Amino acid sequence: YSGNGMAGLAYVYTSVFRKYAVGYELGKFALSLNKSPKMVGDLSLTVTCSVCTFKEPIQALLPLILENRETALKYGKMTNACVLSSAYIVRSFLSGSELASVDKEMTVFLHQMARYMRSGWNLALIPVSNIIANLSGGEQRRLCDGAQGYEDNEHNLNKAFEKKDIMRCDIIVTIKMMENFVFRTIDQAKVLVQKYQTFFDRHDRNLVQFSTIHRTFYSGLTAFHSFRETQNQYWMDIGVRAMEEMGTWAREGCKWNFENKFLILNAEYHFCVGDFDTAAEQYELAIASSHNHRFMHEEAIANELAAHFQSERGMKDISIGLLQQAMRCYESWGAQKKVAKLARSLNNSICV
Numbered sequence: 493y494s495g496n497g498m499a500g501l502a503y504v505y506t507s508v509f510r511k512y513a514v515g516y517e518l519g520k521f522a523l524s525l526n527k528s529p530k531m532v533g534d535l536s537l538t539v540t541c542s543v544c545t546f547k548e549p550i551q552a553l554l555p556l557i558l559e560n561r562e563t564a565l566k567y568g569k570m571t572n573a574c575v576l577s578s579a580y581i582v583r584s585f586l587s588g589s590e591l592a593s594v595d596k597e598m599t600v601f602l603h604q605m606a607r608y609m610r611s612g613w614n615l616a617l618i619p620v621s622n623i624i625a626n627l628s629g630g631e632q633r634r635l636c637d638g639a640q641g642y643e644d645n646e647h648n649l650n651k652a653f654e655k656k657d658i659m660r661c662d663i664i665v666t667i668k669m670m671e672n673f674v675f676r677t678i679d680q681a682k683v684l685v686q687k688y689q690t691f692f693d694r695h696d697r698n699l700v701q702f703s704t705i706h707r708t709f710y711s712g713l714t715a716f717h718s719f720r721e722t723q724n725q726y727w728m729d730i731g732v733r734a735m736e737e738m739g740t741w742a743r744e745g746c747k748w749n750f751e752n753k754f755l756i757l758n759a760e761y762h763f764c765v766g767d768f769d770t771a772a773e774q775y776e777l778a779i780a781s782s783h784n785h786r787f788m789h790e791e792a793i794a795n796e797l798a799a800h801f802q803s804e805r806g807m808k809d810i811s812i813g814l815l816q817q818a819m820r821c822y823e824s825w826g827a828q829k830k831v832a833k834l835a836r837s838l839n840n841s842i843c844v
Contacts, residue, residue, distance in 0.1 A: 498521055499535050533569045540556050549749060577601040582663055584597070629828045685730065709738065712731050715727040735757040758774045759801070792827075799811045815834060
């Protein structure tokens, strides 16, 4: 058997057939077959970064991706090392790693990419850099010569579409969607869902990748919020589909990675349909699951959404307590600009 061939088969079973247990077993088998350190980078991209995401806690995979990146560098596989660098940063950020730590590691990787003349691979990291600067209230990063002009996410996205770089498109759209939802610029998040949902459904409706998980999550949150505003069934359908997808991943994939996201979406769904008792229970479970599984940013989101839910029900004291907890989580994550925005909301709530 070939390790690379088996890894490719594992990827197909996981991402196309959605047979996560079979894909995982094949992926582990592929890793066991490899005897060459030079192949570690190739296998890591296929197995550790993709297949294992659906069966192992993401926090346990991040050190392995870094280790495999170092091995690729050691054996002169510079392109693999740069791709693994990008994969690590995107996964680390979307999984809620502390923002200052992600930014520090990204600085090192971007310099290495420029040194090794692989500046094209840093284009997927620019939206991550931009959102970290926005969340933390820091300055936008100055880019190397090969990436000048791409600091604008819209320009970066348009160029990605021109080059048919669908993976970069997905990363940029997902991060823009996340940024707009976190900062509650919901109208802009709605535009992203409406503009790109159909495209990605047509392009990769049978292909599940890491960015797909988070795009599904934030499109679902945006949709449920929009349904409560408009009562438009279009938004309910998108939200329900996202919730069901996340539920499938939680049952058949890695409960650690998906349970809290499913619970948040489920709470929002029950809020939408007026089942307030179930919604309150699901928000509590979502907060606990996010905390226990170390998704700090999603614990913040769950608390903030629960605060809004309780405020709408007239439970002012409970809402304020949840909002304060959301602020503590955002602050621990490093999102100082978001904390400041919530502090203003909290002051307004207390003054009312």
